[in-house]
Amino acid sequence: MAFKDIELNMGPQHPSTHGVLRLKLTVDNEVVLKVEPVIGYLHRGMEKLWENLTYTQIVPLTDRLDYLAALSNNLAFALTVEKLAGIEVPKRGRYIRIVLAELQRLASHLAWAGFMANDIGAMSVLLYGFEAREDILDVFEEYIGARLTVHGIRIGGVPRDLDEALVSRIRGVLSGIPRRLKDIRALLDENRIWKQRTVGIGLISAAEALDFGLTGPALRASGVNWDLRKSIPYSSYDEMDFDVPLGSRGDVYDRYLVRMAEIEQSIRIVNQALDKLPPGEFMAKVPRVLKIAPGQVFQTIEAPKGVLGFTIKSNGTDKPERVKMKSPSFINLQSLEHMCRGNLFSDVVGILGSMDIVLGEIDK
Amino acid sequence: MSKLKALARKVFLLDILQGLAVTLRLYFSKKSTVPYPEKVKLPAERFRGIARLYRDEKGEPLCIACKLCQHVCGTKCFDIEGERDAASKRMKPVKFDWKLERCSFCSLCVEVCPTRAIRFSREFRMAAVDKGSLLFHLPEMYLNGEDLQNFLCAGCRE
Amino acid sequence: MSPAVSDFVIPVAKIAAVILYPMVMVVVMIWLERRVVALIQGRLGPNRVGFQGILQPVADAVKLFFKEDIIPRQADKLLFNLAPILVMFSSLLAFCFVPLGEPLRIGSYTLTLWIAESPVGLLIVLGLSSISVFGVIFGGWASNSKYPLMGALRSVVQVLSYEIPTGLTVLSVVFFARSMDMVEIVRRQEAAHIWYGFMLPVSFVVFWISAVAETNRAPFDLPEAESELVAGYHTEYSGMKFAYFYMAEYTHMVLASSLVVILFFGGWLPPFPGVKFLAFLHAVPGFVWYLIKIMFFLYLYVWIRATFPRYRFDSLIKLVWKWLIPLSLINLLAVVAVRYLL
Numbered sequence: 001m002a003f004k005d006i007e008l009n010m011g012p013q014h015p016s017t018h019g020v021l022r023l024k025l026t027v028d029n030e031v032v033l034k035v036e037p038v039i040g041y042l043h044r045g046m047e048k049l050w051e052n053l054t055y056t057q058i059v060p061l062t063d064r065l066d067y068l069a070a071l072s073n074n075l076a077f078a079l080t081v082e083k084l085a086g087i088e089v090p091k092r093g094r095y096i097r098i099v100l101a102e103l104q105r106l107a108s109h110l111a112w113a114g115f116m117a118n119d120i121g122a123m124s125v126l127l128y129g130f131e132a133r134e135d136i137l138d139v140f141e142e143y144i145g146a147r148l149t150v151h152g153i154r155i156g157g158v159p160r161d162l163d164e165a166l167v168s169r170i171r172g173v174l175s176g177i178p179r180r181l182k183d184i185r186a187l188l189d190e191n192r193i194w195k196q197r198t199v200g201i202g203l204i205s206a207a208e209a210l211d212f213g214l215t216g217p218a219l220r221a222s223g224v225n226w227d228l229r230k231s232i233p234y235s236s237y238d239e240m241d242f243d244v245p246l247g248s249r250g251d252v253y254d255r256y257l258v259r260m261a262e263i264e265q266s267i268r269i270v271n272q273a274l275d276k277l278p279p280g281e282f283m284a285k286v287p288r289v290l291k292i293a294p295g296q297v298f299q300t301i302e303a304p305k306g307v308l309g310f311t312i313k314s315n316g317t318d319k320p321e322r323v324k325m326k327s328p329s330f331i332n333l334q335s336l337e338h339m340c341r342g343n344l345f346s347d348v349v350g351i352l353g354s355m356d357i358v359l360g361e362i363d364k
Numbered sequence: 365m366s367k368l369k370a371l372a373r374k375v376f377l378l379d380i381l382q383g384l385a386v387t388l389r390l391y392f393s394k395k396s397t398v399p400y401p402e403k404v405k406l407p408a409e410r411f412r413g414i415a416r417l418y419r420d421e422k423g424e425p426l427c428i429a430c431k432l433c434q435h436v437c438g439t440k441c442f443d444i445e446g447e448r449d450a451a452s453k454r455m456k457p458v459k460f461d462w463k464l465e466r467c468s469f470c471s472l473c474v475e476v477c478p479t480r481a482i483r484f485s486r487e488f489r490m491a492a493v494d495k496g497s498l499l500f501h502l503p504e505m506y507l508n509g510e511d512l513q514n515f516l517c518a519g520c521r522e
Numbered sequence: 523m524s525p526a527v528s529d530f531v532i533p534v535a536k537i538a539a540v541i542l543y544p545m546v547m548v549v550v551m552i553w554l555e556r557r558v559v560a561l562i563q564g565r566l567g568p569n570r571v572g573f574q575g576i577l578q579p580v581a582d583a584v585k586l587f588f589k590e591d592i593i594p595r596q597a598d599k600l601l602f603n604l605a606p607i608l609v610m611f612s613s614l615l616a617f618c619f620v621p622l623g624e625p626l627r628i629g630s631y632t633l634t635l636w637i638a639e640s641p642v643g644l645l646i647v648l649g650l651s652s653i654s655v656f657g658v659i660f661g662g663w664a665s666n667s668k669y670p671l672m673g674a675l676r677s678v679v680q681v682l683s684y685e686i687p688t689g690l691t692v693l694s695v696v697f698f699a700r701s702m703d704m705v706e707i708v709r710r711q712e713a714a715h716i717w718y719g720f721m722l723p724v725s726f727v728v729f730w731i732s733a734v735a736e737t738n739r740a741p742f743d744l745p746e747a748e749s750e751l752v753a754g755y756h757t758e759y760s761g762m763k764f765a766y767f768y769m770a771e772y773t774h775m776v777l778a779s780s781l782v783v784i785l786f787f788g789g790w791l792p793p794f795p796g797v798k799f800l801a802f803l804h805a806v807p808g809f810v811w812y813l814i815k816i817m818f819f820l821y822l823y824v825w826i827r828a829t830f831p832r833y834r835f836d837s838l839i840k841l842v843w844k845w846l847i848p849l850s851l852i853n854l855l856a857v858v859a860v861r862y863l864l
Contacts (some may be wrong), residue, residue, distance in 0.1 A: 006668065008668065030835075116769035117831065118833060120831040121740060121831035121832030122741075122829070122830060122831040123559075123563070123828065123831065124559075124562055124563045124828050124829060125544075126563075126565050127565065128563075128564065131564050187829065191830065191831070193741055193830055193831050193832070193833055194831050196833065196834065196837045197831060197833075197834055197837075232667075295602075344834065344835075344836065345711060346744065346834045346835060347834065
């Protein structure tokens with residue numbers, strides 16, 4: 001019995017497809033020929049639902065899109081509404097947004113590291129990553145009350161101020177993360193088994209990545225220097241000093257290294273923002289019933305998974321006419337076939353893990 | 365020199381031993397597991413537990429049935445009717461139906477309430493056995509602690 | 523001692539002990555694995571069922587016993603039922619030849635702590651543990667499903683390939699001990715005052731890596747990798763049959779640890795035999811030392827599992843054919859050369 005052109009199904013229920021994703025694989029003796037992702041198992045009709053809700057009511061629901069990085073979704077939506085309505089967020093609000101968004105990036109990357117390592121077999125790293133993430137979620141809990149569906153960034157600014165106690169709490173948490181990161185890196189970075197599973201796997205060149213519309217750390221691992229925080233800065237990111245880690249080969253190992261380096265850069269950004277926190281208001285004056293004149297705008301941010309954007313078309317009422325979300329995972333998933341072709345079937349899991357997709361974003 | 369080091373790493377399995385050393389150290393580290401239910405870790409002060417109605421120091425209900433929470437709620441959890449209290453001339457709710465099953469814990473109702481009548485408690489144990497227990501009428505909105513658990517678990521108390 | 527006792531009762535009691543000993547070790551291993559992996563990961567593991575969770579294996583056994591025994595409709599019933607039995611049978615049988623300690627003197631009777639001693643005991647043990655491959659193939663084939671079949675085939679290739687460095691490194695030990703009798707090997711280590719693990723470190727490391735691969739344990743556990751093939755060749759098994767596969771894996775681990783201890787770490791010998799002020803160590807009976815050493819290697823199995831990612835299948839096979847086999851061949855030649863030159 002030869003395994004010629006067998007269609008294998010990594011079904012919706014699978015320990016390693018990060019959510020309910022179905023992958024129809026065509027393999028020839030373990031070498032992957034075709035990958036067809038089948039999505040939609042988590043479709044909740046968000047974009048249609050939002051047409052019946054006011055802008056303020058939509059913000060908590062955006063948490064549920066990329067549920068591992070809720071604040072980024074809040075931020076993207078809030079920025080789009082502010083651009084459409086012409087609301088100017090005060091400086092302190094922008095800085096607190098930076099702190100929250102970067103903490104969320106930390107949490108998202110730590111969860112990603114855990115899941116990817118677990119898929120490849122190093123199960124302890126999952127627990128270590130999540131233990132580090134717990135500290136950050138505790139900070140969110142103390143800040144605004146929720147850990148996962150945080151709803152901590154609103155239209156016009158942030159709902160609460162970062163007082164002295166919270167600032168020192170955040171600094172304490174940040175000082176504990178490098179130690180855990182060192183443990184995870186000691187277990188994975190130089191490990192020969194890890195390198196055998198990740199170096200040279202899932203290659204995508206810079207030109208191909210741009211063709212596929214890949215964004216986020218996966219694009220930067222292929223060598224393209226495109227980070228919206230530097231290229232099209234939003235929310236005072238241009239006042240922060242940080243590096244954008246780049247890879248060279250565009251394989252799984254580079255994506256891993258890029259994200260680990262991004263964790264360190266995020267720690268740096270948060271410390272800077274806390275140092276430079278200006279006094280003043282943290283929330284702009286937004287009318288209680290926010291009616292926006294007819295118009296359409298598109299705004300993107302650099303979410304942990306890639307470029308996250310919202311298009312909002314308003315029609316003069318307090319409810320949007322149409323909201324369209326550009327989710328990074330949806331677009332990144334398209335390049336999965338290209339990355340997997342020619343690799344072995346066992347590598348699909350590693351490549352999928354390195355792309356860092358979240359089904360909530362893909363299916364909305 | 366670094367090539368020699370890389371070779372030594374490879375031959376003497378140094379990267380393997382390094383990984384083993386990390387897990388050995390963490391084997392002896394203190395575990396942060398909380399033995400639930402013997403010990404319950406109290407969430408933060410601002411934690412969004414179950415939403416409760418509160419009374420002021422004199423025991424009077426703070427809610428003035430302004431229905432702002434009903435308007436701002438995106439998932440239609442509330443059904444409120446109020447009337448003016450004859451004695452104190454304040455508005456008070458006569459019907460306050462709140463559906464726990466619909467609440468997304470977004471905190472918009474808490475933030476919009478002018479009298480801070482509705483607030484999140486720190487109660488995170490909200491499991492119930494039948495859907496009827498997830499609909500709270502006015503008196504049940506003031507239940508806390510043991511009484512709340514009895515109400516929620518009423519369906520399974522055999 | 524009457525013939526009835528010495529020819530019938532004692533052998534039957536020994537057979538019962540030989541079946542019981544791996545079973546007890548399996549029970550201990552189930553608890554040990556979950557607890558040690560949990561502690562490494564920063565959580566507590568089973569700690570509710572009995573003191574520190576020691577009765578967890580009992581709970582697991584009871585649960586598996588009561589599960590529905592599902593046989594897929596198109597499955598080959600004979601092979602499906604035979605597979606777990608074969609896997610368990612081969613490793614249990616191998617335990618007959620594994621010596622646990624020096625013979626005990628009870629009155630006028632000498633009780634040997636093994637069922638059989640054979641001049642080629644080591645060869646028999648290695649041969650018997652290879653029969654389990656049949657159980658794996660039968661399990662994968664009879665399940666009539668793509669994933670188990672792929673898992674079974676991978677497992678078979680893995681086990682067969684890793685038999686070779688196992689044999690070669692064992693040969694280097696046999697060369698020094700001049701015997702394939704396991705009791706004799708331990709006695710030679712006692713006479714030489716050094717354990718073969720320290721004399722032949724390369725052999726030990728290669729043998730250990732092969733032992734981990736033979737038992738399909740991490741980092742070589744791709745055939746049963748949860749995140750990739752769901753559960754490999756035992757995907758379709760449920761209830762007691764799955765429990766058999768599970769127990770068989772642990773029994774293999776105990777067997778492999780026993781071999782490592784006997785061949786490379788002096789079996790039942792206490793450490794530091796020459797040192798005078800540590801003479802109290804000799805008061806501890808031999809099989810207690812044996813158990814301590816086995817427990818160390820079982821810990822090592824679990825520790826390695828919790829730490830490392832999984833080898834991909836082709837890297838696994840490349841590792842054995844490109845590195846371990848040439849290395850063990852060169853090692854054997856070097857050992858022979860050194861022995862004849864000195």
